[in-house]
Amino acid sequence: xxxxxxxxxxxxxxxxxxxxxxxxxxxxxxxxxxxxxxxxxxxxxxxxxxxxxxxxxxxxxxxxxxxxxxxxxxxxxxxxxxxxxxxxxxxxxxxxxxxxxxxxxxxxxxxxxxxxxxxxxxxxxxxxxxxxxxxxxxxxxxxxxxxxxxxxxxxxxxxxxxxxxxxxxxxxxxxxxxxxxxxxxxxxxxxxxxxxxxxxxxxxxxxxxxxxxxxxxxxxxxxxxxxxxxxxxxxxxxxxxxxxxxxxxxxxxxxxxxxxxxxxxxxxxxxxxxxxxxxxxxxxxxxxxxxxxxxxxxxxxxxxxxxxxxxxxxxxxxxxxxx
Amino acid sequence: xxxxxxxxxxxxxxxxxxxxxxxxxxxxxxxxxxxxxxxxxxxxxxxxxxxxxxxxxxxxxxxxxxxxxxxxxxxxxxxxxxxxxxxxxxxxxxxxxxxxxxxxxxxxxxxxxxxxxxxxxxxxxxxxxxxxxxxxxxxxxxxxxxxxxxxxxxxxxxxxxxxxxxxxxxxxxxxxxxxxxxxxxxxxxxxxxxxxxxxxxxxxxxxxxxxxxxxxxxxxxxxxxxxxxxxxxxxxxxxxxxxxxxxxxxxxxxxxxxxxxxxxxxxxxxxxxxxxxxxxxxxxxxxxxxxxxxxxxxxxxxxxxxxxxxxxxxxxxxxxxxxxxxxxxxxxxxxxxxxxxxxxxxxxxxxxxxxxxxxxxxxxxxxxxxxxxxxxxxxxxxxxxxxxxxxxxxxxxxxxxxxxxxxxxxxxxxxxxxxxxxxxxxxxxxxxxxxxxxxxxxxxxxxxxxxxxxxxxxxxxxxxxxxxxxxxxxxxxxxxxxxxxxxxxxxxxxxxxxxxx
Numbered sequence: 001x002x003x004x005x006x007x008x009x010x011x012x013x014x015x016x017x018x019x020x021x022x023x024x025x026x027x028x029x030x031x032x033x034x035x036x037x038x039x040x041x042x043x044x045x046x047x048x049x050x051x052x053x054x055x056x057x058x059x060x061x062x063x064x065x066x067x068x069x070x071x072x073x074x075x076x077x078x079x080x081x082x083x084x085x086x087x088x089x090x091x092x093x094x095x096x097x098x099x100x101x102x103x104x105x106x107x108x109x110x111x112x113x114x115x116x117x118x119x120x121x122x123x124x125x126x127x128x129x130x131x132x133x134x135x136x137x138x139x140x141x142x143x144x145x146x147x148x149x150x151x152x153x154x155x156x157x158x159x160x161x162x163x164x165x166x167x168x169x170x171x172x173x174x175x176x177x178x179x180x181x182x183x184x185x186x187x188x189x190x191x192x193x194x195x196x197x198x199x200x201x202x203x204x205x206x207x208x209x210x211x212x213x214x215x216x217x218x219x220x221x222x223x224x225x226x227x228x229x230x231x232x233x234x235x236x237x238x239x240x241x242x243x244x245x246x247x248x249x250x251x252x253x254x255x256x257x258x259x260x261x262x263x264x265x266x267x268x269x270x271x272x273x274x275x276x277x278x279x280x281x282x283x284x285x286x287x288x289x290x291x292x293x294x295x296x297x298x299x300x301x302x303x304x305x306x307x308x309x310x311x312x313x314x315x316x317x318x319x320x321x322x323x
Numbered sequence: 324x325x326x327x328x329x330x331x332x333x334x335x336x337x338x339x340x341x342x343x344x345x346x347x348x349x350x351x352x353x354x355x356x357x358x359x360x361x362x363x364x365x366x367x368x369x370x371x372x373x374x375x376x377x378x379x380x381x382x383x384x385x386x387x388x389x390x391x392x393x394x395x396x397x398x399x400x401x402x403x404x405x406x407x408x409x410x411x412x413x414x415x416x417x418x419x420x421x422x423x424x425x426x427x428x429x430x431x432x433x434x435x436x437x438x439x440x441x442x443x444x445x446x447x448x449x450x451x452x453x454x455x456x457x458x459x460x461x462x463x464x465x466x467x468x469x470x471x472x473x474x475x476x477x478x479x480x481x482x483x484x485x486x487x488x489x490x491x492x493x494x495x496x497x498x499x500x501x502x503x504x505x506x507x508x509x510x511x512x513x514x515x516x517x518x519x520x521x522x523x524x525x526x527x528x529x530x531x532x533x534x535x536x537x538x539x540x541x542x543x544x545x546x547x548x549x550x551x552x553x554x555x556x557x558x559x560x561x562x563x564x565x566x567x568x569x570x571x572x573x574x575x576x577x578x579x580x581x582x583x584x585x586x587x588x589x590x591x592x593x594x595x596x597x598x599x600x601x602x603x604x605x606x607x608x609x610x611x612x613x614x615x616x617x618x619x620x621x622x623x624x625x626x627x628x629x630x631x632x633x634x635x636x637x638x639x640x641x642x643x644x645x646x647x648x649x650x651x652x653x654x655x656x657x658x659x660x661x662x663x664x665x666x667x668x669x670x671x672x673x674x675x676x677x678x679x680x681x682x683x684x685x686x687x688x689x690x691x692x693x694x695x696x697x698x699x700x701x702x703x704x705x706x707x708x709x710x711x712x713x714x715x716x717x718x719x720x721x722x723x724x725x726x727x728x729x730x731x732x733x734x735x736x737x738x739x740x741x742x743x744x745x746x747x748x749x750x751x752x753x754x755x756x757x758x759x760x761x762x763x764x765x766x767x768x769x770x771x772x773x774x775x776x777x778x779x780x781x782x783x784x785x786x787x788x789x790x791x792x793x794x795x796x797x798x799x800x801x802x803x804x805x806x807x808x809x810x811x812x813x814x815x816x817x818x819x820x821x822x823x824x
Binding site for chain 1: 328329332336339340342343344346347384385386387388389392393394395430432433436439440443446450456458459462463465466469470472473476477484503507509510511512513514523533535536538539540542
């Protein structure tokens with residue numbers, strides 16, 4: 001009982017496009033994908049020789065063996081000593097490792113009252129079902145506070161190294177766009193379709209990992225990395241014009257400041273009350289519930305925000321040098 | 324009264340918080356926040372020092388609701404509080420001394436990033452000083468490394484990028500070795516808290532268990548921290564990093580960053596392993612040998628150098644050698660001399676870097692010796708400051724460097740085997756120091772003949788750069804005070820070390 005549809009209408013359907021694509025009579029990329037062809041600079045015999053000569057001159061200048069006996073000696077000795085040093089280090093470490101307590105033995109020094117309390121009382125004391133989260137965000141929260149600032153300062157260092165100040169005005173933006181497109185294709189249909197399907201799930205999954213960090217495997221670091229990966233996929237599929245609607249340098253600045261300040265202040269409260277033997281007003285809640293385990297959920301969210309921002313910023317800086 | 328116990332924790336958290344805070348501020352406000360923060364931190368450290376001296380014993384501060392082996396804790400004694408206060412003072416003066424260079428050499432839009440680096444660097448130094456937990460120390464060593472890289476390369480020219488890359492590679496190697504040593508130690512003792520590790524290590528030594536891994540662990544930690552504090556032969560990253568970065572970075576790196584690691588090493592010696600075990604182990608002989616080699620090699624390199632900034636940087640290699648030589652003596656007297664030298668070198672080297680920038684400013688920006696002739700007349704205060712710094716480094720009485728050399732010699736005299744090498748190395752190194760520092764000072768005060776005046780020779784008076792002048796004058800005062808009245812500082816260090824155990 002098939003109904004004959006007019007040719008024009010048929011050409012708009014999905015099955016027709018699939019058929020065309022399978023037959024190979026139409027390439028989806030043609031007319032859509034914009035990409036600068038990357039070509040090496042043209043070379044003939046003359047330029048090649050010129051290049052070789054330059055390289056040799058540079059090498060002769062940098063490693064001036066004739067006028068610099070020390071350098072030659074150094075290069076030879078360097079090879080010998082580096083091998084010797086590595087062998088020495090390897091042997092030393094192997095000897096050290098060979099005498100360590102056997103792995104997995106119950107009498108090892110590491111199986112002491114410290115780990116016992118983490119395992120036995122972790123749930124009651126921190127309220128986190130996931131003991132690891134309880135350890136890093138409650139027992140030893142100060143280390144993790146430092147660790148999240150490591151990420152922050154790493155981003156700042158990358159900003160110092162790679163951020164280029166955008167030229168103001170319309171031309172500047174256009175130029176940045178053209179430069180960005182030099183190595184990245186635009187309107188890649190496959191990537192865009194995949195990204196459209198995957199990105200929501202990736203980001204939701206990342207949020208899930210962060211929010212359930214105290215209930216099961218996961219937490220701020222891993223969840224933040226997943227969200228960051230989702231953002232990176234999105235920006236490589238759709239370009240900066242779309243992400244800049246919700247993520248700019250300003251967003252990152254306030255986001256990381258907010259998260260770190262929140263972490264810092266909430267933990268300051270808990271450190272202060274702990275050290276001065278003041279009862280903390282933060283309830284632990286019922287273990288297993290989403291709103292439980294005191295500050296851990298909040299801290300996981302803060303860490304997740306910082307990690308996601310860091311990952312995305314790294315990508316953006318290495319690709320374009322600005323948001 | 325007891326509220327002062329919170330101050331050591333507050334000072335860490337405050338500097339940690341001011342890092343992200345500077346990222347949302349403009350450069351002017353970031354600078355104000357930075358200055359205010361350093362002053363506040365210094366005052367709080369002084370208060371902690373006062374409190375500890377009053378009570379006469381160190382206190383631990385539990386970070387959170389869980390006591391020590393489970394949670395984190397910090398510990399403040401006399402030495403910790405004194406070092407914290409001193410580092411804050413030096414940091415403040417370094418920031419003041421380089422303010423003009425910083426503002427002209429760094430892109431305006433990146434200047435607030437500089438303050439983030441400085442704030443977090445100070446935070447990591449304070450945490451390294453106060454921490455009572457080895458893993459916390461490692462986390463803050465990471466912050467310290469990354470921020471030091473940022474400080475080097477924020478003045479962007481090719482050489483700083485190269486220097487920062489070198490610094491990063493060497494420094495990460497050091498961190499890696501430190502981490503390995505830490506893992507070994509954790510595997511052997513099952514603890515990360517310093518006092519618990521010490522108990523466990525003493526039990527191991529008494530039973531004669533696991534001696535090889537223990538030795539490997541100690542040597543890995545020593546080598547890791549030696550690389551990070553530029554002990555010869557790991558000093559190759561140093562001259563470029565100190566020589567080409569902006570002047571306050573160079574001053575901070577030479578006087579604070581490497582000293583933070585050295586202080587951590589002292590803590591490892593006294594609080595983690597126990598000094599009796601360290602002084603009977605063979606690791607300190609290695610440190611002693613390389614310390615002495617560093618004293619000589621660093622000075623010889625400095626004599627051969629034609630660039631004033633790099634010369635001062637090479638001089639740092641020699642001074643780090645002194646410090647490790649003091650550790651290598653294996654006596655408490657040696658360690659006291661080393662810690663005093665840490666203090667004196669921090670006060671002197673930053674003075675020299677800042678004075679050198681004042682000297683090169685009036686010599687057309689050139690750092691080569693032939694262009695520096697007569698610069699002491701063109702910028703009088705910088706000339707005087709450089710002279711004071713040189714005299715102190717050479718070890719002339721009345722200045723800080725003399726006292727530390729005296730204490731090194733005194734510490735060596737008590738030692739049967741190491742006395743002769745130490746005294747000979749001290750003598751040779753002093754002569755070499757005198758050669759290159761006096762060469763510079765004489766050149767600074769050689770008048771320029773009329774025909775030889777070069778383009779770019781200008782004069783700078785105190786009025787034109789008041790902030791820098793204040794920093795230089797305070798540095799000079801600090802050097803003279805440390806030189807004339809060293810007893811209180813030595814006393815503090817001695818009580819502090821007693822409190823360590």
